[in-house]
Amino acid sequence: MGRFAARLLPCRLLWNGWQTIRAFSFLCVLLPFLSLAGGIFSPSGEYWGYVRDHLLRDYFAETILLAASTGISTFCLGVALAWVMSLYDFRGRKFFEVFLLLPLAIPPYIAAYAYEGLLGYTGMVQSFFRNAFDLQLGSLTMNIPAQAWAIWIFTVTLFPYVYLLTRAMLRKQSAALFENALLLGGGRIRMFLRVGLPLLWPAAAAGAILVCLEVLNDFGVSSYYGLNTFTTAIFAAWFGMGDVDTAVKLALLLLALVFFVLLARKAVHNARRYQIVSSRENPIVLRRARGMPQAGIVLLCAFACLAGFAAPLLQMLYWLRLSWDGAFTAELGRALVYTLSVSAAATLAVMIAATGTVNAGRLFSGKFSVLLSQGATLGYAIPSAVLAIGIISFFIEADAVLSVFFPLLPVKFFSMGGIMLIFAYCIRFFTVGYQMVEAGFAKIGVIYTEVSRTLGRSVTGTFFLVDLPMIRHALISGSALVFIDILKELPLSLLLRPFNTETLGTTVYNFAKNEVLEETALPSLCIILSGTAFILLMQSWERKKAGHVSGN
Amino acid sequence: MTKKFSLLFFAFLFIFGVASVALSAEQVVNVYSARHYESDKELYALFQQQTGIGVNVVSANAPELIERIKRESSATEADIFITVDGGVLYSAKAAGILQPVTSPLVLKNVPASLRDKDNAWVGLTTRARVIVYAKDRVTPKELSTYEDLADSRWKGRVVARPSSSLYDQSLLASLITLDGEAKALAWVKGITANFARPPKGNDRGQAMDIAAGIGDVALMNTYYIGQMLNSKNPEEVKAAQNIGIFFPNQQSTGTHINVSGIALTKYAKHVDNAIKLIEFLTDVPAQERLSAGNYEFPVNVAAQKNPLLASWGAFKPQSVDFSALGLNNARAIQFFAEGGWK
Numbered sequence: 001m002g003r004f005a006a007r008l009l010p011c012r013l014l015w016n017g018w019q020t021i022r023a024f025s026f027l028c029v030l031l032p033f034l035s036l037a038g039g040i041f042s043p044s045g046e047y048w049g050y051v052r053d054h055l056l057r058d059y060f061a062e063t064i065l066l067a068a069s070t071g072i073s074t075f076c077l078g079v080a081l082a083w084v085m086s087l088y089d090f091r092g093r094k095f096f097e098v099f100l101l102l103p104l105a106i107p108p109y110i111a112a113y114a115y116e117g118l119l120g121y122t123g124m125v126q127s128f129f130r131n132a133f134d135l136q137l138g139s140l141t142m143n144i145p146a147q148a149w150a151i152w153i154f155t156v157t158l159f160p161y162v163y164l165l166t167r168a169m170l171r172k173q174s175a176a177l178f179e180n181a182l183l184l185g186g187g188r189i190r191m192f193l194r195v196g197l198p199l200l201w202p203a204a205a206a207g208a209i210l211v212c213l214e215v216l217n218d219f220g221v222s223s224y225y226g227l228n229t230f231t232t233a234i235f236a237a238w239f240g241m242g243d244v245d246t247a248v249k250l251a252l253l254l255l256a257l258v259f260f261v262l263l264a265r266k267a268v269h270n271a272r273r274y275q276i277v278s279s280r281e282n283p284i285v286l287r288r289a290r291g292m293p294q295a296g297i298v299l300l301c302a303f304a305c306l307a308g309f310a311a312p313l314l315q316m317l318y319w320l321r322l323s324w325d326g327a328f329t330a331e332l333g334r335a336l337v338y339t340l341s342v343s344a345a346a347t348l349a350v351m352i353a354a355t356g357t358v359n360a361g362r363l364f365s366g367k368f369s370v371l372l373s374q375g376a377t378l379g380y381a382i383p384s385a386v387l388a389i390g391i392i393s394f395f396i397e398a399d400a401v402l403s404v405f406f407p408l409l410p411v412k413f414f415s416m417g418g419i420m421l422i423f424a425y426c427i428r429f430f431t432v433g434y435q436m437v438e439a440g441f442a443k444i445g446v447i448y449t450e451v452s453r454t455l456g457r458s459v460t461g462t463f464f465l466v467d468l469p470m471i472r473h474a475l476i477s478g479s480a481l482v483f484i485d486i487l488k489e490l491p492l493s494l495l496l497r498p499f500n501t502e503t504l505g506t507t508v509y510n511f512a513k514n515e516v517l518e519e520t521a522l523p524s525l526c527i528i529l530s531g532t533a534f535i536l537l538m539q540s541w542e543r544k545k546a547g548h549v550s551g552n
Numbered sequence: 553m554t555k556k557f558s559l560l561f562f563a564f565l566f567i568f569g570v571a572s573v574a575l576s577a578e579q580v581v582n583v584y585s586a587r588h589y590e591s592d593k594e595l596y597a598l599f600q601q602q603t604g605i606g607v608n609v610v611s612a613n614a615p616e617l618i619e620r621i622k623r624e625s626s627a628t629e630a631d632i633f634i635t636v637d638g639g640v641l642y643s644a645k646a647a648g649i650l651q652p653v654t655s656p657l658v659l660k661n662v663p664a665s666l667r668d669k670d671n672a673w674v675g676l677t678t679r680a681r682v683i684v685y686a687k688d689r690v691t692p693k694e695l696s697t698y699e700d701l702a703d704s705r706w707k708g709r710v711v712a713r714p715s716s717s718l719y720d721q722s723l724l725a726s727l728i729t730l731d732g733e734a735k736a737l738a739w740v741k742g743i744t745a746n747f748a749r750p751p752k753g754n755d756r757g758q759a760m761d762i763a764a765g766i767g768d769v770a771l772m773n774t775y776y777i778g779q780m781l782n783s784k785n786p787e788e789v790k791a792a793q794n795i796g797i798f799f800p801n802q803q804s805t806g807t808h809i810n811v812s813g814i815a816l817t818k819y820a821k822h823v824d825n826a827i828k829l830i831e832f833l834t835d836v837p838a839q840e841r842l843s844a845g846n847y848e849f850p851v852n853v854a855a856q857k858n859p860l861l862a863s864w865g866a867f868k869p870q871s872v873d874f875s876a877l878g879l880n881n882a883r884a885i886q887f888f889a890e891g892g893w894k
Contacts, residue, residue, distance in 0.1 A: 047882065054889060116753075121760035122787035136765055146752050226714025226752055226894065236716060236885070238619070322784045392623050399627070494612050495620070502611075510588040510611065515756045515776060518784055 017460065018363055021356025025376040028353075029427050032382065032390025047237065048246040055233070059250070063229045063257070066147060066222075067212045070154040075208040077155065078162025081304060082204075083196060085163075086170040087178070089286035090294045096301040098539060103308030104160045104481070105531025107488035109220025110508060110524045111157045113517050114312035115149070117319060124318065146225040154215055156308035161214075162207030164477060165439055169203035172443050175284045202442075206435055209265050213380050213431065216258060219491045220509070230254040234386060251386045258381035262374060313528060319521035327522040332507065336526050339503045342418050343486040346425035350482050351475060353426065354433035358441055359463055362449070380431035384491035387424060391496065395420050421496040425486050432485055433478045440474020441467070473542060480538040484531045504530075579605040581825040584621060586614035586635040587812060591845030598841075599832050605825045614640040621649045621817060631820040632829060634676065636812045639722050642878025645672040650815045655827050661834035666811055666851045668875075673815035676833060677848035680867065681723050681808045683798040684772045686762045695798045698727065698808070699735075701769065702742025710746040711758050711767030715888035719755070719773055723808045724887060725880035726872045730805045733883065740891030751894050756780060756788070763791035778847025778860050799867040806870040810877070812848065 081100055085093070117123050129135040177199075181191040222229045230250055238247035289297055320327065353376075361373040379387070448470065452462040468475075493503040502510075507523040585592070588611050596607035610617070614635040621628050621644075633644060644650055650672040653659075658674055659667075666675030683695055701710055713720065728736040748767035753760075758770035759780060780792035799807045814833060820826050832838055839855035842848055847858055856862075 050886060116757075120757070121764045122785055122791060126764070127787045143749065145750065223716070226716055228894070232716065238615070389619060389623065392620060396624060396627055495616055497610075506611075514588055515754050516779070516783075 016363070018356055018360035018463075021353060022360035022372050022376065025353040025357050025430060026372045028423070029376050029379045029430070031394050032387050032427065034394075047243045048249060051233075051237065051246055051250070055228070056253075058228050059230050059233050062147070062227055063216065063254070066150060066154075066227070066229060067215045069151045070158065070215045071208040071212045073151065073155040074159040074162050074211045075204055077159040077304060078164075078207055079166055079197075079200065079204050080300060081159070081163045082166035082170060082200070083192060084289075084297045084300065086167060087284060087287060088289045088293075088297060090289045090297050092298055092301070096305065098536065099305040099309065100163060100301060101160050101535050101539065102305070102532055103157050104164075104484055105528050105535060106157050106309060106312050107220070107490070107505065107527060108153050108157045108214075108218060109224060109490060109512075110316075110488075110520070110527065111308075111312045112149075112153050112221050112224050113508075113512050113520055113524075114315040115153065117517055118311060118315045124315075146227060150221050150225050150227060153221055154211070154218075156304070158211045158214055159304065159308065161210045161481075162204050164481075165203040165207040165436075166200050168439065168473065168477065169200050169443070170284070173199065173284065178284060203439060205265060206439060209261060210432065210435060212261060213258065216254065216381065217384060217428075219384065224512075230257075231384075238386075238389075247386065251382070255378070255381055259378070262377065262381075266374070313525075316521045316524050316528065319518040320525060322518045323521050327519070331502065332523060332526070335502045335504050335507050335523065336530075338418075338501050339487060339505070339527075340530065342422055342425070342503070343483050345418075346422045346429070346486050347479055347483040349422065349426050350430055350433040351437075351479050354430060354437045354478065355471075355475065357430075357434060358437045359467070361438075362441060362446065363459060377431040377434050379427035380429070382427070384424075384428065384489075384495070387428060388492055388495035391420060391424050391427075395423075418498055418501075421493065421498070424492045424496050425489065428489070428492060429482050429485050433482050436474050436478030436481060437471065440471035440478075443474075444470045476538055476542060480534055483534055487527055487531055487534075579603075579822075579825060580608055581605055581631050581822050581829050582608045582629045583610070583632040583634060583829075584617045584630040584817075585609055585611050585633075586617060586640070587611075589846050591842055592634075594845070595833065595838050595841060598838075599829060602832070603825075603828060605828065607829065615643075618644050618647055618649065622647050626819045628817060628819050629821070630817045631822045631826040633673075633815045633817055634813070636810070637718050637722055637877065638811045638813070638874025639725060639877030639879075639881045640718070641668070641673045641811070641813045641815065642875040643881075644815060645670075645875075646878070649818050651818045651820070653816050653827070653830060655831055657831045658827070658834055661831070661839075661852045663851065663853060665871075667813075669873075673813040674830065674834065675811045675851040676814050677812045677839075677842050677846070677851060678809045678869075679812070679848050680774045680799065680869070681719055681771055681810065682774055683769055683800050684759055684762065684777065684795045685769045685798060686765070687794055687796045689768050690796070692796065692798055695769070695800065697801045697804060698723070698771075699731070699739055700800075701746065702739045704742075704746070706743075706746040706769065708746065708748050709768040710743060711748050711761045711770045712743070712751045712893070713753055713755065713758060714751045715885070715893045717754075719810070720771065721881055721884045721888070722810055722877040723771065724884040725877045726808050726870055728880045728883055728887075729872050729876045730870070733887075736884075737887045737891060740887050740893055744891050744893045759795050760788075760791050763794050774849075774861070774864075775847035778858065781860065797864060799864070801870070802868050806868040808872075809849075809869040811851075811874055 084090075085096065085100070119125055126137050129137050177195060178191060181195040182188070186194070216229075217231060218229075219231050219235065221227075222232045223235070230253065234247045234250045234254070237243050237250060357373060357376050361369060382390075444467070448466050449462055452466045453459070457465065488505060489503075490505045490509055493506050494509065497503060497506065504523045504527045508520045508527070511517070511519040511523070583596075593609075596609065600606050608629075610630075612620075614637065617630075617633065617635070618640070621630050621633065624630070628649075633650065635641060635644070645668060652671040653667075653674055654671065659671070662674045666678065667673065683698075683701070685692075685695060700706075715721065724736060724740065727739060731739070749761075755772050755776045756779075758767075758772055759776070761767055762770055774797070777792060777795075777797060780788050783789050783792070801807055814830055816823065816826050816830070833842075834852055836852055836855045839850035839852040843850045843855065843858045843861065847861060849857065849861060
């Protein structure tokens with residue numbers, strides 16, 4: 001964005017309200033780093049030498065394997081789905097339009113429990129074959145490595161990140177582009193490779209990067225499958241060995257990994273920017289698929305819906321039947337209300353901060369500007385456990401200061417309320433909102449903004465009158481994604497929730513930890529159904545807006 | 553529509569604001585607990601009923617709670633710390649976040665062997681880590697000790713969970729104390745060579761893999777067996793009925809037991825209430841409820857065991873000091889990594 005900046009602002013201006021929002025977001029993300037910074041320089045313990053010599057290679061290998069494989073598999077699945085959904089008409093298309101996003105409502109750790117329940121020894125599949133045909137299938141699955149299970153779980157639950165961004169990108173394209181490509185010959189496969197892929201690559205890559213970050217931060221799935229990733233290693237070093245220094249060092253290595261990924265993405269993104277201004281009157285005409293191609297497309301879509309949504313949902317419903325008696329408790333009701341309200345509050349805060357930060361990034365150029373923007377998105381990369389401890393330390397001090405200046409406020413105003421948790425959610429999920437808003441801005445380019453500025457509208461006036469209506473789709477999708485992400489979040493909620501409060505996620509986790517998986521059904525279904533409701537709401541709203549625009 | 557949407561958000565915000573103003577009882581005790589069992593919750597409710605003292609609970613992993621109490625220092629809200637492993641209790645004591653329990657009633661309820669030597673923590677329940685086996689493929693006569701599972705005749709027949717499990721870490725820590733480092737490391741290497749498949753799953757998962765015929769023997773905590781036999785999932789009950797339970801090392805060092813303990817934090821703000829809760833939980837009625845509801849062994853010798861546990865008969869437990877589990881934990885993790893037990 002930076003390179004257009006000179007045209008958007010009077011050249012002397014160095015600071016304004018947008019910059020303030022961005023600087024504030026940046027500082028918030030910086031806080032937990034600062035309160036942990038002491039650990040970087042402290043002398044390393046005995047354990048660090050051991051980790052460095054014996055385990056570090058494994059951590060790198062397993063983490064990179066997991067993140068890269070998941071990134072690639074979600075990229076392929078997401079792009080394929082977005083492509084067929086954007087260009088073809090086929091049986092059940094309307095149905096898939098809705099259902100392909102629903103895997104977003106399933107947290108990976110719940111999917112992991114569900115698949116264990118489905119395919120494990122006492123699960124429906126094995127029980128059926130055992131009881132009906134006296135066939136033992138257990139030995140079929142026993143040689144599948146845990147890593148493969150984890151990659152499977154991540155792929156089927158996280159592919160919508162890629163699908164969603166790619167779809168949004170394709171929706172903006174003009175039909176002329178594809179029609180011309182076809183006219184020039186070479187067929188549809190060639191068109192996909194030569195025109196489609198270069199066009200949608202930045203959006204799909206942005207989605208895959210989100211997926212990678214999600215994987216790098218995962219604790220639920222990796223710990224359930226006993227994988228040696230950086231996150232589980234940090235938990236093990238910090239909480240198992242009590243070695244904070246080693247944990248901080250591991251965390252920093254993980255951050256370095258993430259930072260390189262983000263920088264690489266930025267480089268790719270800048271190098272291959274195709275800015276195509278679409279005229280709304282010429283949308284892509286869907287091609288009717290028939291015969292084998294149609295069967296293939298329907299199978300692909302059905303697979304994604306089944307694996308990522310229907311299968312875990314059905315398993316949870318089956319478990320709900322088993323655990324029905326005594327499943328409905330007042331405790332669960334409280335967890336539901338608490339989770340929804342905290343998620344909503346944090347989502348609102350994230351979207352305001354993200355929009356402000358992205359807009360500041362368009363207005364100001366230079367290295368400092370890039371640093372602020374990129375820095376603010378690092379929260380996504382901080383392992384939740386590390387983030388949580390950093391935030392606790394900070395807020396305890398903040399409370400001490402607060403009680404001096406405002407003696408009338410309740411003691412531990414910050415650390416005991418939900419504020420600490422909301423703050424943590426904001427830091428953690430800022431990037432999700434940021435990426436969505438950034439993608440929204442990238443699609444509209446700067447031409448309209450430039451025109452508005454040339455016509456004399458102020459920067460802020462331009463934002464509200466010109467930019468905001470154009471990026472509202474991105475804002476809606478962004479809010480939905482952030483909200484659902486928070487709904488599904490586990491480690492931060494475990495560490496930072498106030499007294500006597502459980503979120504839905506921690507309720508599920510507690511049952512799973514006690515190895516009573518069937519009891520996870522009801523709270524899991526609450527998460528899944530809330531998420532689903534939110535996605536459906538967003539979709540119907542988006543459709544209405546789209547109809548409204550084309551009606552004009 | 554934008555307006556409606558924002559309204560929805562603000563409505564959420566409002567609900568949250570109201571919800572977060574928690575109604576707090578006058579008399580409370582704040583508990584940081586790493587035990588997440590239904591039976592515990594029922595006992596807290598009963599305690600409130602009997603004494604009028606409300607019990608507030610934060611539950612998380614023990615090491616996270618210790619780290620939190622450490623960081624919160626004198627500002628901590630925690631009065632009571634409850635967790636499930638002797639090694640973890642030791643590290644809580646070593647972190648300097650606990651103060652001794654002096655109540656004579658508590659000391660009478662809990663035998664000296666099941667509390668810290670300075671009474672920094674007292675036992676709540678115990679559990680044994682036993683060998684479970686496929687009833688149709690293994691006879692109890694073939695089984696003897698933990699050490700024996702490293703013998704090559706078990707090649708391809710042992711199933712185990714990942715070594716990140718604290719239960720196995722503490723078992724290895726106890727073997728380090730009893731057998732010495734060299735033998736303990738050799739044991740890890742030996743048993744790893746006998747694995748039927750790479751380590752995975754939880755305790756119940758091991759029992760199910762035995763039922764599925766993937767392996768013949770595994771290590772398992774006693775209470776999971778009780779829970780499986782009473783599971784809501786009929787397939788799980790069937791699986792549990794097909795496995796036998798063996799208390800190893802009866803002729804030698806005893807079966808590995810671990811303790812679930814309760815402690816008073818150093819900066820507790822509600823000491824009297826906290827002591828009352830500890831007295832309540834170690835007293836006979838609560839102890840019997842814990843055993844009945846969660847299939848754990850009570851620490852109070854006057855308490856009746858759950859009938860299932862009683863049916864297994866008496867056994868000889870390890871006499872390793874629980875602090876050794878904490879002291880040797882780091883070594884145990886290293887040995888697992890070195891021996892190849894992932």
